Amino acid sequence: MPPSLHAAVLTVSDSAFQGRRRDVSGPAVAEVLQSHGWTVVHTQIVADDMAVIAATFRELIGRRVEAIFSTGGTGISPRDVTPDATRKVITRELPGLPEQMRRTGSQSTPTAMLSRAVAGVAGNTIIINLPGSPQGAVDSLKSILPVLPHALDLIAGRTDHKP
Amino acid sequence: MPPSLHAAVLTVSDSAFQGRRRDVSGPAVAEVLQSHGWTVVHTQIVADDMAVIAATFRELIGRRVEAIFSTGGTGISPRDVTPDATRKVITRELPGLPEQMRRTGSQSTPTAMLSRAVAGVAGNTIIINLPGSPQGAVDSLKSILPVLPHALDLIAGRTDHKP
């Protein structure tokens, strides 16, 4: 069994940050990760504020977590800025992951195609935007989680190209 | 029944603009919209000219239509510039809508995967590029039309995130 990968889960939500509602999506994401053998080393709730989100991503990258999963702020209301904050931090975009999440999500929830979610690499860390609804976040996560260990091996240079 | 949404339909085509052929796609798009409860408040035909297309988008946004549907100019011949004009006007891209249109379209018409179509938000207006062929435009429109009322609610801040 491979060594456990380390993840941070970042809930992006004005109302959860202000305590007006309970954060359900963050714990749901953490639970899926743990059940797949990941270690969740950090969870946090931040407001829908681009500078704050980007700064939090940068701090978590500095702690050398292997992946950061955000939930929330991927839509098109004016306060949704998680993808924009993500683009400020990543150096390489991975377009196939949001494509997969939107395609999978829209089979049960057509509005999943409105997601502006982004995924990409910053240093040796992968950042993945998940939607804000608990079900959407969990379904999106499950659709891409199986490829992440291989992706992290490649980023860290631990796997050579196969012939 | 919700209040009717207001749309503009913009046909982008040198030959239709010059009267060398009849515009079939614009009326076909308008008919689909009306049959789904939309009110088409403006239709127009413009040449494949980036500055003209962008200026027309801006004028229609000023009229506060909720969505602008263009048809034509999404391909890869040198005169196809509708996506480029759209990118000059929108402030946020919605990549999932073209993904959905290309995927749906390529099931019956493989060349649909060549579309460079863009969708995005400018102010409170959604702009969506549809392909130029009548069948392609209608099929693409139908594949994304169901999610637009929800999208417009979010843009206008009329819907809070669900818990």
Next chain:
Amino acid sequence: MPPSLHAAVLTVSDSAFQGRRRDVSGPAVAEVLQSHGWTVVHTQIVADDMAVIAATFRELIGRRVEAIFSTGGTGISPRDVTPDATRKVITRELPGLPEQMRRTGSQSTPTAMLSRAVAGVAGNTIIINLPGSPQGAVDSLKSILPVLPHALDLIAGRTDHKP
């Protein structure tokens, strides 16, 4: 039967360039092209070096091949730079082709969704990034090859929009 289209095949791989392993993907891509009626006029192996890849693309565009197919360097390890080199050369991106290749590929190989492959137009030449594994390259190629003759007609202005 239409006149044969001319292609170049560019293998991007440090280890193949240095002779540490045999290039299997380049010949596999060339064979698929030939079996579909294309003429492969040039094959070359280069290292995973952004400047070299971009310069090679530019030289091949100057030779007026109709399409350049690269294989390799589309992943996320630090040396994978083929998509970045491609973006330096193309003037118009064709996002639907990588979408199709990732979707098709991920049905048999989930890690195909990690591909950062790009396709686009430079002058009258189409450049298409294929993955580095022989099977991945061949499967990706076959999923988009049927639309390329039409695409090249459009780029060269040989086909007017149908009414």
